[in-house]
Amino acid sequence: xxxxxxxxxLSEGDVPDRLDxxxxxxxxxxxxxxxxxxxxPMGLAFHYRRGAGTVFRRWPGVGDxxxxxxxxxTVLGAIAWLNGFVxxxxxxxxxxxxxxxxxxxxxxxxxxxxxxxxRRGMAxxxxxxxxxxPEDPAPIVALPGGDRAKLRGAALALTGCDAGPAVxxxxxxxxxxxxxxxxxxxxxxxxxxxLESGAQGAPGIAAIPPSDRLERLASAWYRPQLFYPxxxxxxxxxxxxxxxxxxxxxxxxxxxxPATFADEVDMIAAHIHARA
Amino acid sequence: MPVPDTAPGGGIDWIVSYPKSxxxxxxxxxxxxxxxxxxxxxAAEVTARGASSYRLFEDALGISCDDLLxxxxxxxxxxxxxxxxxxxxxxxxxxxxxxxxxxxxxxWLFPPESSGSAIHIIRDPRDVAVSxxxxxxxxDMDRAVAKLCRADTMLVGHAEQQLDQHLGDWxxxxxxxxxxxxxxxxxxxxxxxLADAAAVLMRVxxxxxxxxxxDPERIAHAVALSRxxxxxxxEDQRRFAETPDGAARFFRRGEAGDWRxxxxxxxxxxxxLQHGDVMRRFGYAxxx
Numbered sequence: 001x002x003x004x005x006x007x008x009x010l011s012e013g014d015v016p017d018r019l020d021x022x023x024x025x026x027x028x029x030x031x032x033x034x035x036x037x038x039x040x041p042m043g044l045a046f047h048y049r050r051g052a053g054t055v056f057r058r059w060p061g062v063g064d065x066x067x068x069x070x071x072x073x074t075v076l077g078a079i080a081w082l083n084g085f086v087x088x089x090x091x092x093x094x095x096x097x098x099x100x101x102x103x104x105x106x107x108x109x110x111x112x113x114x115x116x117x118x119r120r121g122m123a124x125x126x127x128x129x130x131x132x133x134p135e136d137p138a139p140i141v142a143l144p145g146g147d148r149a150k151l152r153g154a155a156l157a158l159t160g161c162d163a164g165p166a167v168x169x170x171x172x173x174x175x176x177x178x179x180x181x182x183x184x185x186x187x188x189x190x191x192x193x194x195l196e197s198g199a200q201g202a203p204g205i206a207a208i209p210p211s212d213r214l215e216r217l218a219s220a221w222y223r224p225q226l227f228y229p230x231x232x233x234x235x236x237x238x239x240x241x242x243x244x245x246x247x248x249x250x251x252x253x254x255x256x257x258p259a260t261f262a263d264e265v266d267m268i269a270a271h272i273h274a275r276a
Numbered sequence: 277m278p279v280p281d282t283a284p285g286g287g288i289d290w291i292v293s294y295p296k297s298x299x300x301x302x303x304x305x306x307x308x309x310x311x312x313x314x315x316x317x318x319a320a321e322v323t324a325r326g327a328s329s330y331r332l333f334e335d336a337l338g339i340s341c342d343d344l345l346x347x348x349x350x351x352x353x354x355x356x357x358x359x360x361x362x363x364x365x366x367x368x369x370x371x372x373x374x375x376x377x378x379x380x381x382x383x384w385l386f387p388p389e390s391s392g393s394a395i396h397i398i399r400d401p402r403d404v405a406v407s408x409x410x411x412x413x414x415x416d417m418d419r420a421v422a423k424l425c426r427a428d429t430m431l432v433g434h435a436e437q438q439l440d441q442h443l444g445d446w447x448x449x450x451x452x453x454x455x456x457x458x459x460x461x462x463x464x465x466x467x468x469x470l471a472d473a474a475a476v477l478m479r480v481x482x483x484x485x486x487x488x489x490x491d492p493e494r495i496a497h498a499v500a501l502s503r504x505x506x507x508x509x510x511e512d513q514r515r516f517a518e519t520p521d522g523a524a525r526f527f528r529r530g531e532a533g534d535w536r537x538x539x540x541x542x543x544x545x546x547x548x549l550q551h552g553d554v555m556r557r558f559g560y561a562x563x564x
Binding site for chain 1: 335336337344348352437
């Protein structure tokens, strides 16, 4: 993990228009064996090279908020994949010296739940991206992202949080002030919860059997389209199998209504406390 | 999830309509026809994403829609479809409610070079207005009629994890598809689907997949599985995920001419006055 932290340097400068011999390319990003390029429509571009860190270029008017937003998201994910780590699309909190992570589809309420738990004394480990080290399987080590909590307007109301600055002007998503954030140091991952709503009727928490974990884990990978071209299907499968065998997983099924939200936070908080 | 398609083809086939014009019914018919077991799970199908799905966008381009302004995401939509067309060379069906539009240097919103065909479903705008009023949960017919008459009508989608969809008014929407010449278009009327769904389904598959030998038994099975009363019965068992908050159900009546029970003469007249040309073009009686 120390090696990854050393790769996270960010500076402003020149960014090439394209990579030499990319392994995969779309109009927005290119990835090679040692480098990543992201070009965004508002005139912001990032170029990461292994061992050299990331350089960004921006048009006038592109603020530091936009730079931080994309660096802490897609660029961080690419850096993780390029260095042999596995980024999950997950929020996470720290309690009892361990990381408790929450995965789920877009809009499943991962950030909302993490902020609600942070308001009950747990520290935020990740808002969007949680990075795992697949090399040491017992227990799997996670690197808290160090990013700030961000919530949409409706989620602010649900959690009772005040709105900080918008993540970017014009976007209905806001930084949440006064949320305790875990330090960026490696920590053991205790459990990965998958957030669902209504799938099994009554709200509850149930272990995910080993036979289902591989598919579940693959659904939680962050930007897997960057990973597959790098390593090929065999290595991707081997990585997923190793991690799926080492990470305890559970399904957290919720009614997910404003009226039941507090009770559901109580339920998952009690589950986490019981494991500490 | 796109409608499964094992047939040979190429490019994206757009299933295009103004909202509440039969788009979901057509997708269910196609799903039932092409499904390996000739069957489908309605509850699973309703998770099907359209061309405006956040997840489809993020899968294709590797960036989050949440971090983009709507205009930034829209400029990237053609690039998203080019990536998807390359990724699914065997062909892909996607639902569309947007009007076709030229986005300056970015080209067509739905790029012709990434397209197979467009199946354009049209329905009497008076019934579309009534169905929208119930679907949107307000049952305010003046408001629903106005929606079909405004050039700036949009579906703002981020709460449902969808990109904003620019509909415009009913006539402009239809013209944007049928009067462009770069994507082959087949227009089918909802009322003809009600009268003979099998015939319409055969036309659609024949147009979008001319290489496919159409199987009449599969057509009949797909139509039986997708009858309106069968969909209502399935919805009674489990709420349809596309049903918005405030709407009692997604599959409400599905009949032609329901507008006579709900629209005043003034409301129907406003739609006829504004949309008469396009209504006549597609065989809808324009009443003074």
